[in-house]
Amino acid sequence: MSEVKFSKEHEWVTIKDDVATIGITKHATELLGDIVFAELPEKGTSVTKDGTAGVVESTKAASDVYTPISGEVVDTNQSIVDDPSKINNDPEGDAWFFKLKVKDLNEINSLMSREEYEKFAKESTN
Amino acid sequence: MNKTALYNLHKKFNAKFVSFAGYEMPIQYKDGIIAEHNLTREKSGIFDVSHMGQLFIVGDDKLTDKLQDIFPTDLKNLSVNQSRYSFLMNENAGIYDDLIITKISNGYMIILNAACKEKDFEIIKSKLGEDFKISLSKDLSLVAVQGPDSKNLIEKIIPGVNKLKFMFGGDFKFNSNKIYVTRSGYTGEDGFEISINNNDVVEFVETLISLGSNLIGLGARDTLRLEAGLCLYGNDIDENTSPLEANLKWAISKNRINSNFPGAKQIQRQINEGVTKLRVGIKPEGKIIARQSTKIFDENNNQIGKITSGSFGPSVKSPIAMGYVNNTYTKENTKIFLEIRGKKVSASVCKLPFYKKNYHKGDVNVGS
Numbered sequence: 001m002s003e004v005k006f007s008k009e010h011e012w013v014t015i016k017d018d019v020a021t022i023g024i025t026k027h028a029t030e031l032l033g034d035i036v037f038a039e040l041p042e043k044g045t046s047v048t049k050d051g052t053a054g055v056v057e058s059t060k061a062a063s064d065v066y067t068p069i070s071g072e073v074v075d076t077n078q079s080i081v082d083d084p085s086k087i088n089n090d091p092e093g094d095a096w097f098f099k100l101k102v103k104d105l106n107e108i109n110s111l112m113s114r115e116e117y118e119k120f121a122k123e124s125t126n
Numbered sequence: 127m128n129k130t131a132l133y134n135l136h137k138k139f140n141a142k143f144v145s146f147a148g149y150e151m152p153i154q155y156k157d158g159i160i161a162e163h164n165l166t167r168e169k170s171g172i173f174d175v176s177h178m179g180q181l182f183i184v185g186d187d188k189l190t191d192k193l194q195d196i197f198p199t200d201l202k203n204l205s206v207n208q209s210r211y212s213f214l215m216n217e218n219a220g221i222y223d224d225l226i227i228t229k230i231s232n233g234y235m236i237i238l239n240a241a242c243k244e245k246d247f248e249i250i251k252s253k254l255g256e257d258f259k260i261s262l263s264k265d266l267s268l269v270a271v272q273g274p275d276s277k278n279l280i281e282k283i284i285p286g287v288n289k290l291k292f293m294f295g296g297d298f299k300f301n302s303n304k305i306y307v308t309r310s311g312y313t314g315e316d317g318f319e320i321s322i323n324n325n326d327v328v329e330f331v332e333t334l335i336s337l338g339s340n341l342i343g344l345g346a347r348d349t350l351r352l353e354a355g356l357c358l359y360g361n362d363i364d365e366n367t368s369p370l371e372a373n374l375k376w377a378i379s380k381n382r383i384n385s386n387f388p389g390a391k392q393i394q395r396q397i398n399e400g401v402t403k404l405r406v407g408i409k410p411e412g413k414i415i416a417r418q419s420t421k422i423f424d425e426n427n428n429q430i431g432k433i434t435s436g437s438f439g440p441s442v443k444s445p446i447a448m449g450y451v452n453n454t455y456t457k458e459n460t461k462i463f464l465e466i467r468g469k470k471v472s473a474s475v476c477k478l479p480f481y482k483k484n485y486h487k488g489d490v491n492v493g494s
Contacts, residue, residue: 033154033158033159033345034158034159034160034161034438036160036413036415036438036445037413037414037415037438037445039414055467057415057438058159059159059160059345059349059437059438059440060153060159060345061417062415062417081413084413
């Protein structure tokens with residue numbers, strides 16, 4: 001498993017072989033508040049880096065979920081659709097959103113390390 | 127940006143702030159909207175609603191006559207310390223504001239929405255003329271304490287409040303200073319609203335917290351009032367909706383319908399001829415949430431209305447919404463479609479409220 005990487009849209013991604021697992025960060029869930037709805041991309045669809053690939057809604061508002069990396073959706077996490085509060089409880093673990101067959105592994109190079117993301121998240125909150 | 131006297135206390139309790147009607151108000155504290163919602167339904171919640179207007183008008187029977195020319199409410203049959211929900215309307219029966227009028231010993235107290243209070247003040251002042259002293263308080267805070275445990279908590283610091291019935295109030299004391307308490311609120315729970323001097327409000331709220339109540343933000347206030355089927359001014363009612371269209375006919379006193387308040391002619395017409403659109407409850411199928419401005423369609427893809435409020439109802443544990451639909455689609459269980467992110471989602475018209483109220487003794491059955 002690769003080191004976890006982060007996007008400016010507050011998604012995380014890990015890569016094992018050529019399959020990426022993607023979710024939203026703990027920081028994102030803290031900004032959103034209680035998540036009450038999640039919509040995921042359909043299996044078999046192709047998504048493009050920085051394009052929309054789902055929706056989450058909190059009690060307050062709806063937010064798009066973007067994919068930090070391009071590829072074909074090979075799996076989605078139905079358990080967060082059934083119980084969206086799981087996203088608040090374990091955003092960077094069990095509550096992953098979808099898995100992609102990665103199109104171009106080089107795309108991951110433009111993403112941030114945890115340290116860089118934490119700095120980015122702190123600055124963008126202030 | 128305006129701040130209420132409780133601003134620093136909100137900050138101390140890790141509030142997230144939003145700008146609302148020119149005020150920096152707490153939308154939630156650290157546990158979040160759903161936890162705060164549930165605390166209010168199950169225990170007790172404290173809401174800072176000091177941004178709302180507290181209007182005082184001094185006068186006797188002549189004032190009552192004059193106010194009856196402004197509001198569609200029977201004020202002559204109101205006893206001292208009794209409150210009624212009412213409207214300030216334009217000539218077309220469009221709602222300038224929804225408000226609570228309370229008869230007090232030397233006149234009337236009217237609680238106004240924050241975004242409307244300055245305009246309301248000017249309208250009411252110009253209609254009253256020069257004969258009555260009218261003032262929009264700057265020295266008073268307003269705190270709502272809501273939920274089943276509230277009566278016992280608040281009785282400990284303000285003995286006697288528990289005797290108040292729903293939509294009645296009275297003079298009480300906190301720290302030997304005068305306060306005014308009504309048994310009312312906007313959450314669907316039993317509760318109180320306390321009008322208290324800015325200098326005393328922090329200690330008052332801190333005392334309630336120490337007794338076990340909890341600060342609740344505007345986010346939970348919104349989900350609570352939506353579950354209770356109550357309108358948010360600016361979303362669900364405004365200058366383009368009448369009380370009849372908003373399904374609030376109950377708030378227009380029967381013996382006042384044929385009198386001369388602004389909008390009376392339109393109200394009479396709508397009673398006789400019916401309304402073309404009506405506010406209804408809406409339940410989307412599944413978990414999807416329909417927000418304000420979501421378009422509503424019939425099965426033939428004709429637009430028949432619009433959502434005015436929508437969120438997730440933490441107590442009913444499903445998405446809920448309110449909106450206006452054409453008058454032929456108002457029956458319970460009517461199937462409708464909501465356009466959300468380009469897709470049509472099934473929904474059905476349902477009865478309001480979504481959540482059954484627990485008002486004290488149910489003397490006045492508001493909203494049903």
